[in-house]
Amino acid sequence: MLSAAGLAKGRPCTTHHLAKAALAAQGGKVIDARVVDDGNPVTAGGVTSGIDLALWMITRECGASLATRVESAMEYEQRGVVWRSF
Known part of the structure; x- marks a missing residue:
């Protein structure tokens, strides 16, 4: 949808x-x-x-401590590395 709207053009995604x-x-x-x-x-x-992505956004906006608690509550572990342009 982002791409169809032209919002991904020329951007890492x-x-x-x-x-x-x-x-x-x-x-x-x-x-x-x-x-x-x-x-x-x-x-x-x-x-x-x-x-x-959701866990990354929690990490980015609220900190790793909260993201770790959410992971634990979900019984899920993040995989891979987040690619960042900045």
């Missing part, structure tokens, strides 16, 4: 692996990562990557 070619064709600078933080927007590659 990611999406589900089956849609990466379309994202690149629409002008997105596709990064091979689960979560890509370009400030605004932040994109993720799929369903569980979306959970990683």
